[in-house]
Amino acid sequence: MATPQTPYDAVLHAARDVTRLDTALDAEMLGAALLGSVYAIAETDRERAVREFVAGFLAATSRRRTAAATTIRSVFAALVPDAEGAAKVRPGTQAPAWSGQLGRVHLTGAWSYGDVYGDQTSYLATFAYDDATGGPEHALVALVDHNIGITKDVFVGGPAERILEQVRQMCATDDLTWFREEDPARMHGEVSRHLTVTDDLGDLPGEGSIATDRALVGARLAVLPGAPADTLTWDAEPLTGEERTELVRAFLASPEAVRAGLHALDGDAELASLHFCLGLLFDHAASFPDADPLRWSPAVAGLFLLDWVHRRAVLDMDDAAMLPRVLRAWTAFAGHRRGLPEQAVSRTDEAIEELVPEFARLYSTGERRSPATAAVAQLMADGVDPDDPAALDAWIEANRQRLGDDTP
Incomplete structure (x- = not known):
């Protein structure tokens, strides 16, 4: 066969055996995989790129009459019904028996499960075709x-009963995992909202089937009831100043703070360092989509100690010594306040203890500091008062070349 001349020809060639598939589900999975290549190479707004590709494909193949061409057109129209021209697609005269079932499914159940910390939530929905031929x-x-605010992976497959049972068993044997029935409308909103972020990523998550299954996932989500308004926007706000003050007071009076000796620090320097470290915990929480200063886990503690704090804050030696101590007390306080199992609280504490040596190394080398943070750290090391404009201007002028400032 001649080499395909256009991407549309390449798709037709890849789908040449679509009519030999046994079911509409097989055909939809093939169609989604073919569209996955478009999704994967798009630089931004991947969902739009797929929709535009399908519109172009339908226009370019409108006069193709082979069984494979008319069938894959029907598959694409079912997967991306909002693409231009999709509503006008009709099955060919040689369409497989299952072609009338493309996209014709109904929901049979919805569940969710995840870790008790709130790092990740998985949503599971099962679907059946309106007719068994599908x-x-x-x-x-x-x-x-929830730590990076995206739908990190998706998967469509079967048998549904086996997948559901495997998930049930996994959660039943893990004390730090929960499982429950889910409102399908809420599932629709949460998955779609986070998928919108994924669709616009420059680089997709490295593993999983996000690209190959994305189109089919979109088609199945459309079957679910409309999403509640509170799942469609990112409306979490950091605590107000008053709420933050009340929470800090509760922490300092807590058994966790007392055990860490934070309730009775001596000297202004230690108190200043304590409140600076607490401020960093709140600022870090505000960088997450949920902005919850009480949501901590081994993973979140790692992001904070080994990455965020080095890029965003300048610590002196007292701060660096104080921070792990404050973090361990705060995460224990937060875990108990959220009602986490003691095992979960202990695991976070153990993780922080293991992270401290690497935190100390990164602090000493400064290798993860951002350029701005590195400049401020050098400013402080040189003994310059940031509140003295004249001294600050003189320091910037003296270090202009090292700072990479080409301003004359």
């Missing part, structure tokens, strides 16, 4: 990562 009952699983 294929078997199947499951959609979507993993939402």
Whole structure:
């Protein structure tokens, strides 16, 4: 066969055996995988790129009459029904028996599960075709990562009953994992909202089936009830000043702070360092989509101690010594306040203890400091008062070349 001349020809060639597939589900999975290549190479707004590709494909193949061409057109129209021209697609005269079931599914159940810390939530929904000729009952699983605010992975497959049972068993044997029935409308909103962020990423998560299954996931999400308004926006706000003060007071009076000796520090320097460190914990929490200063886990502690604090803050030696101590007390306080199992609280504390040596090394080398943080650190090391404009201007002028400032 001649080399395909256009991307549309390449798709037709890849789909040449689509009519030999056994079910509509097989065909939809093939179609989603083909569109996955478009999704994967798009630089931004990947969902739009797929929609525009499907519109172009339908226009370019409108006169193709082979069974494979008319069938894959129907598959794409079912997967991306809002693409231009999709509503006008009709099955060909040689369409497989299952073609009338493309996209015709109904929801049979919805659940969610995740870790008790709140790092990740997985949503699982099962679907059945309106007619058995469409294929078997199947499951959609979507993993939402709350630490980075994206739908990190998606999967569509079956048998649905086996997947659901495997998830039930996994959660039943893990004390730090929960499982429950889910409102399908809320699932629709949460997965879609985080998928919107994923769709616009420059680089997709390295593993999983986000690209190959994305189009089919979108089609199945559209079957779910409309999403509640509170799942459609990122409306979490950091605590107000008053709320923050009340929470700090509660912490300093807590058994966790007392055990760490934070309730009775001596000297202005120690108190200043304590409150500076607490401020960093709140600022770090505000950088997450949920902005919750009480949501800590081994993973979040690692992001804070080994990355965020080095890029965003300048610590003196007292601060660097104080920070792990404050973090361990705060995460224990936060875990108990949220009602986490003691095992979960202990694991976070153990993780922080293991992270401290690497935190200390990164502090001493400064290798993860941002340029701005590195400049401020050098300013302080040189004994310059940041509140003295004349001294600050003189320091900047003396270090202009090292700072990379080409301003005359």
